[in-house]
Amino acid sequence: MNHDSSTNRTKPYTPLTSYQPVFSQRRVEQVRHFTLAFVLLLLFWLLLSGHYDVFHIVIGVLCCLLVSYTSSDFLFVHVGADDTHLIIPRLLTYIPWHLYQIVVSNIYLAKLVFSPLDRLTPRIMPYQTKLTNGLALVTFANSITLTPGTITIDLDEHTFYIHAIDSKVADDLLTGEMEDRVEKVFLPAAHAKVRARTMLAAESNNLIVKTIVRLFTPFIQIYGLYVIAHGHYSPGGGFQGGVILAASVVLLALAFGLRRTMTKVTEKLTTMLCSSGVFIFGGLGLLCLLLGGNFLDYEKLDLFLKVGAPQSRSLGILGIEIGIGMAVMACMTSIFFDIATAGELPDEPSEPLTVDDCVAAEDAVNE
């Protein structure tokens, strides 16, 4: 393991032009992303779940596998999986400092708010940055926005446009201390830097929102699945969880445009999910009817499950929840698509979403 990572570090990132021949390298990268995303998501699930019996953990593992399969690539577009273990601790040391900064400037701003308005000298200023990695840029931009008095308005390729409320906060920012600290956090992403630089050209439009959405989507999906799976303990269930899942799709569509999202979540998929969800719901209900009970009389399912009446009721509810969740998610998504497209796809550029998309976009730019 150690040997493996050291060879990776000394070797420069393979130039994009010779990308196709080394197919296996991409494969290895994918597997790594998948594993790391799976571990992270499973941790998140365990934190949410609170039920640590075998049954729930198995459901959790299944859900995490599903989500890592569909969206593990989202997490590692800017920073490869092998840099993550270096960056996370540094980020954790950066955040307290940043929190302290926020508190200090918040107090300053509070004073400003209560003082006469003519003390304010708001302006928009450009700020050249030396950061190149996409994630570093996003961290820096969000840090600026979080520090009261300054908001990142726009982000060109290497220029931030910052709205500062006062000359003092502007001067504070121009000292560049924050930038240096952010740079330190992301310093080891040496080979990711090469990739990020070209990618930025391809997606300088709305980088911040895109990156954050990429990072959030898998977790929101896990949360939706958690709500579905724990419907019989906590509020929620199929309907709510399905809506949360659909919300993650909507989020993707908002950040990356409908066209790209609909290549991931096709209408075929939503239709299939919708009908099979209804099939599961109706099927389970009818099965109970066939077994001599009422519609959705779960205890009759014990004939197959053989786990006792309460357990089988619980399992039956879970099955129903899954069916409802699928149907609701698919329905919501397709309604959203239908309303948003109004029958025809808008004429917008197809925006890179996963690592593969980004590589393709880079190739297009390089040509």
Add this chain to the structure above:
Amino acid sequence: MTGSIGIIRFPDFYTRMHATGKSDTLAVLLCLCGLAIHHGFTLDSMKLLLIAVFVFFANPTGTHSICRAAFRCGVKPWTNKENKP
């Protein structure tokens, strides 16, 4: 602990639009952390911290996207409004 929340919570309301996005974030962060500490070390307090982390990332992004939209739409008075007393 909770006293400090109240104090920090207080100022952010009378601020202008410019300030709401961010002081709100800090306030939410402090409230959630305070409640988590008050609740003790359980799974629920972990979830509270999780919400805090979510808000910590989501809020500046939201603020940024609104500002960007305003900027792209060429809303000038919005930035200059505070200039005149």
Add this chain to the structure above:
Amino acid sequence: MNSFFLGISLFLCLLIVPCLYRAIVGPTVIDRMVAVGAIGTKTLIILILMGFLYERIAMFIDISMVYAILNFIGTLAAARYFENKGEI
């Protein structure tokens, strides 16, 4: 402690009023969007405080998490809409 939480919640409800004023009067749509976002974050806290008051924290935490997500999505959606539209 409960009365303290109740007090804070009421205080927060009061603080929503200026935001509401901004949301209704707000000279531009942007002002309204910001105000709605601010109200959303306050509601988040109120929800959690309600959870503490009713002593059903687990449930209210889940609800407020959904609320946080939806608030974020709503903000993004509005911002994107106005950006595409190109005018306020």
